[in-house]
Amino acid sequence: MDHIVFLTGRLAEKSLLRVLESMAPTPFSWEIREIGLQVAALMTADMIRRRVPAPLAAQRVIVPGRCRGDLAALTEHYGVPFERGPEEVKDLPQFFGREAKPVDLSRYETEIFAEIVDAPRLDLDGIAARARDYAAQGANVIDIGCLPETPFPHLEDAVRRLKAEGYRVSVDSMHTDELLRGGRAGADYLMSLNLDTLWIADEVPSTPILVARDPRDPASLDAAIELFAARGRAFLADPILDPIPFGLATSIARYVRLRERYPDVAIMMGIGNVTELTEADTSGINAVLLGMAAELRVSAVLTTSVSLHARRAVREADVARRVM
Template sequence: MAEHILFLTGKLAEKQLRQILADMQPDFEYTVHQLGLSVAALMTADMIQRRLKDTFGADRAIVPGRCRGDLDQLSQAIGLPFERGPEELRDLPEYFGKRAKKPDLAHYELRIFAEITDAPRMELDAILRQAQDYRRDGADVIDLGCLPATPFDHLEQAVGLLKAEGFRVSVDSLETDDLLRGGRAGADYLLSLHEDSLWIADEVASTPILIPARHGDLDSLDRAIAGMQAKNRDFIVDPILDPIHFGFADSLVRYHETRRRHPEVEIMMGVGNLTELTHADTVGINAMLLGVCSELDVRAILATQVSKHARTAVREADRARRIMHAAKALNTLPKHIDDGLMAVHDRAPFPYTFDELQDLGKQIKDPSYRIQISREGLHIFNRDGFHSATDPFDLYPKLGVEHDGGHAFYLGVELGRAQIAWQLGKRYAQDEALNWGCLLETTEPTVDPHVYKQAGSTLQKPADVPHPGPLPKGEGA
């Protein structure tokens, strides 16, 4: 027997919901029930519990995505599972099409080494705070960077402190003394050894990351690999990624050639030479480089967050590795897996056409303003009129809020958000912060205009809506 789903909605959305469901030709039975309120987004769990008198024999119920309240408690009270649907009705077909196949982003194989580049100049407590931040953003290994001609007198203490706090640690230097000190202090990894410094691996238990003895010399890297294999020791190899216009394309070829020569070895890619040295949004750079890593089975990257424009590089790499892992497991493109890397744009920024919004405006019978965007610009409307512009300042004289500072402030904030969304091609939803993907893992609470109306000129925040929280830690290699 087909599943029976109950859809709860409001007066203004009922007709559109019925049409969308009819066009979907779903493989389930459904009932659309209008709860007696005009705007579906105003629905709350308490309101549903008071007003819903019949569940129509449904197996579960779907409420609007912006419905506030405790749905678990509601489900127990009524004896029917309740869940939130999409925030926009136009997204309902995709909601059902993807729902059963939503990829699991809890898994990954690639490890992120996050470098603290100024470790020699930092106090121990500052090193620990930075390590904790990196771990929160997804780092698996904390890399202590050593600086040329800069003493790192507290190197051993730093390694010991991080190990005591449960971190995996690497020490990053081309100076043999630094590497020996780090290895003897208990570092898990040493960056970087080459064929002339392999003897260090005999002195310590740390896993070495191998690089060519001379830049681009893969034959020397081959000899270092053979040396470690002869010792029956674990190791990782790094052919070195070069910046754009300084050998980038050739360095990608080296990674491909290294994988061809050594199908089974562990490979690392230092992505910082692209994220740090290219003035472009790092989220896209990380996506591309992690895609290369996925294809070549590169299972470790070295990431840095030195430049201000790269300050979320670790978090971006964490999301990218999860998406690429899921896409690879499903043998599909890294598309429609997750929107965490869609920081600046959205896949479907304008769910309604200008004509549809005008039709909606004609149905509004109350004075509360609705704000929407379409390809044409910003639109604000209530029972008294429908106004459009591309600049919020052009709308201000038409809104009649010159003597209501609180209301003017609220509308200014919302129209400002709407303008940014329209300019960038992002999805805008009134009373919701813009979605910046993995750049912001949490959403700041926003002002509820309906609470505002009840409170007169005092702006108040709505009850907190549970946030899904950060992604779970995955299964590292």
């Protein structure tokens, strides 16, 4: 049985191990050597010669597909055949003549709240149609957005209509009366409560999204979290993601610090502030934001689909969470 050495970098090492283990049993034995390089694609023949001592106890050596340099010279130096593998680790099974395994994108950990931002201006059929569209794109919760200084006489009917059609529903308002009305009508979530409005949660069974009195006042968010945790009530905590260039980096740091302080609380991240207000390709922005959400174990994101460039934001978020 041949013994094959796979050379790689730090970032790809775990993925390479996972793929090789998934190929068991193999007609060869193998080992992985990480040669002190962050990105495997930057590996060169000269680097291998400097970092990998000879001799190599192997019958073959596989290097990353993007490895640059003269592999024939390495073969001569080590007395072992060197060859380039595929450019992507996931393609190793095909490289060895196996059938490709389909990528499993069925699983995800982060739920999507999709906001109907102009719900007060839509009739019930319009709200229901928008909900169907968002659900078809992957939304788990339909968020009914209330508007400042805009009457919403059919708020309760909207909540009941969406609940009757099988949706989980959130009500998003800056006014306590609308939050109360939504909660009493059966909304699953209320967005958002701070220390001054926590009393609303005593009036209705809805799960609240907790925020600070001011995003720059994390102590007030912590206090709200502690109160709800002591009661044993479900909640999500949202430090608020700010748009570019109005504090995005600082707000990301708030999420990191919140997760450090509370390793197990459910976190909400409102990504619509970034996708809507950045005139750029939202598929890439969603990939980065859902990547951060995966790292921070964010339970839910709130997104919107209003601007022309963000018209597929819900669907893109759905794909990104599954990929991540």
